[in-house]
Amino acid sequence: MKPAKKGSTRPEDGAAAVEAYLARVPEPAQATLRTLRDRIRAAAPRAATECISYGMPAFRYHGALVAYAAFKSHCSFFPMQASLTDAMQDELAGYRTSKGTLQFPVDKPLPAALVRKMVKARVVENESREVAKGSR
Numbered sequence: 650m651k652p653a654k655k656g657s658t659r660p661e662d663g664a665a666a667v668e669a670y671l672a673r674v675p676e677p678a679q680a681t682l683r684t685l686r687d688r689i690r691a692a693a694p695r696a697a698t699e700c701i702s703y704g705m706p707a708f709r710y711h712g713a714l715v716a717y718a719a720f721k722s723h724c725s726f727f728p729m730q731a732s733l734t735d736a737m738q739d740e741l742a743g744y745r746t747s748k749g750t751l752q753f754p755v756d757k758p759l760p761a762a763l764v765r766k767m768v769k770a771r772v773v774e775n776e777s778r779e780v781a782k783g784s785r
Contacts, residue, residue, distance in 0.1 A: 667699045667706040677756040678719040682706070684758040685717050685726065691761075692768035708768075711775040715768055719755065726751040726759060728767050730774060737767070 671679055689708055697710040707716035716727040731749035745752040753759055
């Protein structure tokens with residue numbers, strides 16, 4: 650399975666596509682992203698699926714849940730909702746944030762408790778949106 654082209658909004662489903670992405674990431678960022686992936690999996694519902702979206706590993710659960718990626722000088726976590734990074738400003742004070750992006754060092758994964766809190770908040774948002782759709 651080929652990863653989605655850069656800028657594509659069509660997700661390429663499957664852990665195999667995510668594995669292919671991670672295999673191309675140099676160390677220490679690869680280990681950092683693998684740790685982050687494990688932490689997201691632990692916090693996300695079992696029904697969440699992995700994919701490549703916009704060229705990055707992502708999780709889907711009633712729509713886009715979260716994504717993450719490695720860049721030359723940092724890694725990023727994308728909670729797919731800018732309001733979440735705004736709401737958690739105090740907890741994110743030690744990190745660089747920008748429009749729904751949380752940047753962190755290539756050699757230091759985000760703390761498990763922070764990942765869990767952000768993923769759980771996104772799950773609630775997505776489930777609430779899904780319920781609202783059903784009531785229309």
